[in-house]
Amino acid sequence: MTIITLKLSYRLWSNPGSGIMNKSTRIFIYLTFFIAVFSSPLISWGQDPLFTQFYASPLYLNPALTGEVSDYRVATTYRDQWTGIPGSFQTNIVSFDYNLSKMNSGVGIYFLNDRTNALDLKTNQIAASYSYKIPLSKKVTARAGLQAGYIFKNSDVSRLTFGDQIENGGGNTLENINNFNAALIDFSTGFVVYSEKYWIGASMFHINQPRKSTPEGEISIDSRFSIQGGARFPLDLYDRQKTSISPAFIYQHQGLFSQLDLGFNYFYKPVMAGIWYRGNPFKGDINNQVSQDAIAFLAGYQYKSFWFGYSYDISISGLSGRSGGTHEISIVLEPVTLTGRDRVKCPAFYKVY
Numbered sequence: 543m544t545i546i547t548l549k550l551s552y553r554l555w556s557n558p559g560s561g562i563m564n565k566s567t568r569i570f571i572y573l574t575f576f577i578a579v580f581s582s583p584l585i586s587w588g589q590d591p592l593f594t595q596f597y598a599s600p601l602y603l604n605p606a607l608t609g610e611v612s613d614y615r616v617a618t619t620y621r622d623q624w625t626g627i628p629g630s631f632q633t634n635i636v637s638f639d640y641n642l643s644k645m646n647s648g649v650g651i652y653f654l655n656d657r658t659n660a661l662d663l664k665t666n667q668i669a670a671s672y673s674y675k676i677p678l679s680k681k682v683t684a685r686a687g688l689q690a691g692y693i694f695k696n697s698d699v700s701r702l703t704f705g706d707q708i709e710n711g712g713g714n715t716l717e718n719i720n721n722f723n724a725a726l727i728d729f730s731t732g733f734v735v736y737s738e739k740y741w742i743g744a745s746m747f748h749i750n751q752p753r754k755s756t757p758e759g760e761i762s763i764d765s766r767f768s769i770q771g772g773a774r775f776p777l778d779l780y781d782r783q784k785t786s787i788s789p790a791f792i793y794q795h796q797g798l799f800s801q802l803d804l805g806f807n808y809f810y811k812p813v814m815a816g817i818w819y820r821g822n823p824f825k826g827d828i829n830n831q832v833s834q835d836a837i838a839f840l841a842g843y844q845y846k847s848f849w850f851g852y853s854y855d856i857s858i859s860g861l862s863g864r865s866g867g868t869h870e871i872s873i874v875l876e877p878v879t880l881t882g883r884d885r886v887k888c889p890a891f892y893k894v895y
Contacts (some may be wrong), residue, residue, distance in 0.1 A: 587706055589796055590747065590766050591656045593619055594818065595836045596803065598872035600670055601637045601652045603792075604770060604845040605687030605734040605743040608673040609641040609648010609890050616875040623855075625866040631658050639671075646675040648685075656697040666694045669728065669796075683738050683888075689730040693752065695761055696723040724761040726752035726785045734770075736888040764797035785810045807840065816840035820855070834858045838867070849874040 593599055599619050600607035616638050623631040639650025654667040669691030676684040732745030732847030745765040754761045772790025776783075788808040818838040837858055842851040855868035 544571040545560070547800070556856075560663070573857060581685075589764075590798060591621070591631070591636075591654075592801065593621055593633070594793065594803075594820070594855055594868070594870050595840065596617060596770075597853050597870045598849075599637060599652070600863070600873055601634050601639060601650050601689070602635055602654070604734055604743050605671040605689040605730055606673050606685040606732040606734040606743060606745070607888070608639045608650040608671040608687050608689075610685060610734075611639065611641050611648075612878050613877055616876070617872070618874075619870065619872040621867045621868065622872045625869065630866075631656070633657075648675075648687075663697050664695065667728070668692050669730070678735070682735065684733065684735045686733045687731065689732075691728040691730070691746075693726045693728050693763070694724070695726075707866075713852075717753070722761070724754040726754050726761070726763065728752050732768075733764070734888070738887055739775065740771075740773045741888050742769075744769050756856045766794060766796040768792060768794045783811065801835070805838070807842075812844045814840070814842035814844075816842075818852075818853075821858075847875055847877045849876070 583877045593602070596603050598617055600610070600615075600617070616636075618684065619634070620635045621633040623633070633654070633656045635652055635654045635808075637650060637652035639648055641648050650671075651668070651670045654665070654669075656665040656667075657663065671686035671689040673685050673686055674684065678684055689772075727750070728748055729750045730742060730745065730747040731749060734741060734743030745768045747768070748763045749765055751765055752763050756822075769792070773787060774786055774788040777787060779786045786809045787806055788809070791802065791804045795803045800823055801820060801824050803818055803820050805816060806817035807814050816839070817819050818840065820836045820838065821834040833857065836855040838853050838855045840851065840853040842849060844850075851870075851872040853870045853873075855870070859866065882885055
């Protein structure tokens, strides 16, 4: 029997929409192809969902950022991707982390739900993380983190409509396609080095490349490698907390896919605005053109210990004009205690201060 391997990257990181998906009809063909081979002996499915406001989900960004707060932090982000395409992709994450200052440590946990409505593909993930702080000098600090999680993937093909059902005016399909369920154990790690102005870090998710065999095929997740960095510069010498600018970047690579986010946030207490580019300018698409994805515009507001953020992604790939854009909302609760033991704070890219 011939084995068909399908890698489903429903986020299409390096070039969503360009080349292969530059026509809405090709989107339909792509989804139809997935359904056609869904019951093949081998299925490789596992590109991670990503966020425009990646800094608002620190435990998902880098386990080393766990507990890098004065006291505790509660954060949530909701993303609705490509709203103009039927069955858009929706992702929600909620996290909590706490600073164990007397132990130079931090602990945290997050829950993530990702679903592709058109095919009813769902991923639920829970992960707990621990970080340890290592002072390098009076002005520089390092943190290392570990994370262990549980990932559950499943589908409900009963919600799909097939060609024979349309031809027969309804009823049951003759297609032999079954639901699948897969549970996987997952491990990740990361580190970060920072001062009050700069930070640079790296993280590796799914370092064990979790894999699970099911009656319908094999589910696997490639490791995701990420490098993050940035800075924060005050623009008012008399009131350093009033206005500042924060350029930053994040590069991520998973399997055959890679993505670069590059931009900056401008803070004018109590509001924030930012603009970001996403794509891979160092890699071409199948048409030998620069791989592009989106331009994102951000706005935020801080009220006491609460941070509210909204971003809108405008596609600049072949999906431009068809995707309907992407909406993302984030909320962070982070009380500030004046008695915190940490002398060096990592510059936060969501807080106005």
